[in-house]
Amino acid sequence: MSLRMAVLGLLAGLGPASGYDLTQRFDASLAFVWYAQHSQIYPELNRLAAEGLIEVAQEGPRGRKTYAITPAGREAVTRWLQHAEPAPTRRNEGALRAFLLPLLDPAEAVKVLQREAAFYAERVRELQNLRGLADSAPHRFGRHALELGIRQMTAIREWAEWAAQDLAGGTEEVAEKTPESSESAER
The missing domain is CATH 1.10.287 (Helix Hairpins)
Structure with a gap:
């Protein structure tokens, strides 16, 4: 669940981004708390788009897609922030x-x-x-x-x-x- 919320949160907080841009954002900010590989982000983007939580905002050269959060995606991340119970780390x-x-x-x-x-x-x-x-x-x-x-x-x-x-x-x-x-x- 957390990769999904991290992607939605980055799109909600920092604006539209491509998969490559999101990987860079992870490396520059979330890498200290949540590591995500390039190969994990793209499938998650596809799942989020299929569920209507994000959408392709722009298509560029060589199939580059820029994704933006939808109102449903913003609602999902807001709901998660407000209602998710703290989960202890099981592996340390x-x-x-x-x-x-x-x-x-x-x-x-x-x-x-x-x-x-x-x-x-x-x-x-x-x-x-x-x-x-x-x-x-x-x-x-x-x-x-x-x-x-x-x-x-x-x-x-x-x-x-x-x-x-x-x-x-x-x-x-x-x-x-x-x-x-x-x-x-x-x-």
Whole structure:
């Protein structure tokens, strides 16, 4: 259901687009939260058009089609936003690694957690660099998702730092600190 809503939402929020344009929009915005391949988008466009949720707004050279959302499509995405129940993520590789960390020697587990903290610190930096784009987008499209991503990645980074310290017996010298952890401690 979510790919469908992502496509409808992009068309509703950013206007008409071709399949190629939608792939670019996914890569530039939603790729941080919902990955969709080129090969997934085109069949979804065909299904949405067959259901009357989008329509071909323009046909160009070499069969290029530009799609626009219909009133029924806008109603469908609005209804989904207003009434869909939050769904917990059932697959989370980070949580699985956390669960299985006791299989490692504590020093190795600390290294895994430090790598995890560094990874999420970098993701936070990447997302923070996108803030200006979200604030300048029409209707600040994506701003709230961006802030959610920043807060989630920050929380995971902080958890990884805590867990590394916990496994190291709480000693500061074993757990490498990232620049962001020092900033968050100062706040």
